[in-house]
Amino acid sequence: MEGRGTRQRRSPVLNRPNAAKRHLQQQQQQQEADFHDKKVIASTYFSIEAFLVLACLAVSLLILPLVLPPLPPPPSLLLWLPVYSLDECLWLGESTIIESMRQFVRAVVEVFGDEYPRAPNEEDTAHLFDMNQRRGFLGMLGSIDCMHWRWKKCPTAWSGSFTSHVNAPTIILEAVASQDLWIWHAFFGIPGSLNNINVLHRSHLLDNLAASEAPKVQYSINGHHYTMGYYLADGIYPKWATFVKPIQSPIGRKWQHFVVQQAVARKDVKRVFGVLQARFPIVRGAARFWDQETRNDIMTACIVMHNMIIEDERPEGEVKHVYEGAGKLESQT
Incomplete structure (x- = not known):
């Protein structure tokens, strides 16, 4: 048991006002760093997604014509293949493929629609x-x-x-x-x-x-x-x-x-x-x-x-x- 004259010790960071401010600044910097890392991860993810979409087109141009009958034009690949057929070979989820297809057709309309x-x-x-x-x-x-x-x-x-x-x-x-x-x-x-x-x-x-x-x-x-x-x-x-x-x-x-x-x-x-x-x-x-x-x-x-x-x-x-x-x-x- 603690004696009557024993005082409860406080955190050394909170005992000094300047240290508390530095502690809050460090927390804010850590949060900003985490947010920056998430942005980098997100941008990397979408870059990988775009790379995989381009890889699909490259495969349709270079590899598939050698082993399969003639395919439709390369720009129509995302419209020609079923959604589930790219899941196993390219590790793309169904929602990712659908969103890529939406971006693809939107780009075609904006660039060539006129x-x-x-x-x-x-x-x-x-x-x-x-x-x-x-x-x-x-x-x-x-x-x-x-x-x-x-x-x-x-x-x-x-x-x-x-x-x-x-x-x-x-x-x-x-x-x-x-x-x-x-x-x-x-x-x-x-x-x-x-x-x-x-x-x-x-x-x-x-x-x-x-x-x-x-x-x-x-x-x-x-x-x-x-x-x-x-x-x-x-x-x-x-x-x-x-x-x-x-x-x-x-x-x-x-x-x-x-x-x-x-x-x-x-x-x-x-x-x-x-x-x-x-x-x-x-x-x-x-x-x-x-x-x-x-x-x-x-x-x-x-x-x-x-x-x-x-x-x-x-x-x-x-x-x-x-x-x-x-x-x-x-x-x-």
Whole structure:
């Protein structure tokens, strides 16, 4: 037992005011050092993540072509491989791969979105007229149609407005394509329960024509003079001068031949949808993202890379046009 005269000893640091201040400063410096170490670790982690993503692309370029059949273009690797397939070989978690994919498609949209896809200017219109004149459709700008992309993560409250004829929630992509499979117009984000006419009324396909800002064209067919191009469409589209639809009951060989040729040329946009889904299975499968921005970025990135592939695969003698006044993929807001 301690005696009555025994005093409780205090910490020597607390006995002196200056020592207490130094002790607090040391604690603050230690906290700042720990915070700095965490920042260094975080930056190192993201650097490693970027390195692994680049390593995936390098593997697709150098190694995989030697042991596997031809793969899609390297930029589409993150869209081509399933999420779980990179877990074991590269030690990347599912969330890391998904976030890397989001950053990848966002970068593609920000860097190349102003160039691909783009609305045709006067030089493009002349090129399209020359291409389609050889097919017997002078004045044709392309074929128009819609594609449904299934939305797996559609909220239950929205499933009614997004459910289409396939009995599942879908999102509509409206596109205009030419014979070389180039996508000139894309409008994405409309609920799947709407038809092609509703999508057309919401898209901006004919805004330039309505505002008298479309490229000036002049051509004559059967003695009639025209000053605007047209698109090949199916029977659901309205009877406008900008749409050439099939004849329901053709009489005579002349009209029957026209119906056959119109159906053949109108399949260009169908071919584009098939090639787009074949190159990017993420578009062929169901959409698994909740937010609209990510879905729009994925679709835009796939269309951009599709047009880049079409441009790269053109014959060497063919002129590669430079386009100005381009616009990004239009989406429903």
